[in-house]
Amino acid sequence: VVDAFREICDAFPSLKISLEFKPTDENTRFFTVPSTGAAMLLVNEINRENMGLTLDIGHCLAAGENPAQSAALVGARGKLFGVQLNDGYQRLGAEDGLMFGSVHPHMALEFVHWLQKTNFDGHIYFDTFPRNEDPCREAEYNIRRCKALWARAKQLERMGIEDFLQRHDAMGALELIESM
Numbered sequence: 001v002v003d004a005f006r007e008i009c010d011a012f013p014s015l016k017i018s019l020e021f022k023p024t025d026e027n028t029r030f031f032t033v034p035s036t037g038a039a040m041l042l043v044n045e046i047n048r049e050n051m052g053l054t055l056d057i058g059h060c061l062a063a064g065e066n067p068a069q070s071a072a073l074v075g076a077r078g079k080l081f082g083v084q085l086n087d088g089y090q091r092l093g094a095e096d097g098l099m100f101g102s103v104h105p106h107m108a109l110e111f112v113h114w115l116q117k118t119n120f121d122g123h124i125y126f127d128t129f130p131r132n133e134d135p136c137r138e139a140e141y142n143i144r145r146c147k148a149l150w151a152r153a154k155q156l157e158r159m160g161i162e163d164f165l166q167r168h169d170a171m172g173a174l175e176l177i178e179s180m
Helices: 002-011 036-046 057-062 067-075 105-117 135-158 161-166 170-178
Strands: 017-019 051-056 080-085 123-126
Touching: 002 017, 002 036, 017 036, 036 051, 036 067, 051 057, 051 067, 057 067, 057 080, 067 080, 067 105, 080 105, 105 135, 123 135, 135 161, 161 170
Parallel strands: 017 051, 051 080, 080 123
Antiparallel strands: none
16 A cells, blocks of 8 residues: 555655545445544655645544544644545444534534644535535535634634633633634
8 A cells, every 4th residue: 555655646746645534434344544543654654745634524523533633633744635524423434424513513613723723725625415405505505614614713813712722721712712
């Protein structure tokens, strides 16, 4: 796997190659790269400037991860090339593909905060499954939600959220968010 990715990266040095981990797959049941940590180990082993990751929030949740922590880990190393925004319940083997921030709104806000904090400039995708909803309407909602959370995270930054986080003051941070 490492050699294959190196070969692709070397053949196309101007192209960003991005791996999206997944803890389980409905066709094979288990995926080779099941977590953000395992994916970062693989990226480090490949050791190419143009090799990075795409984080899917639903995959982070299914792996039992905090998506914001995953974004911080990968983003701090300059290896976050894309994100797939969605939401869902935290169950192994389940990928709900719900609208961004619909189940975990505070988690979505924290995720966006870490995208901003790590100067994310990659691609944003919405990986949702509109089974009963109008797909265009759902896409429009996801875009509105992303823009609103992006603005809210910027506002929290201006209001001093970082001071609360540095002090590990959960109550202060929650009260600041509540005051918005």
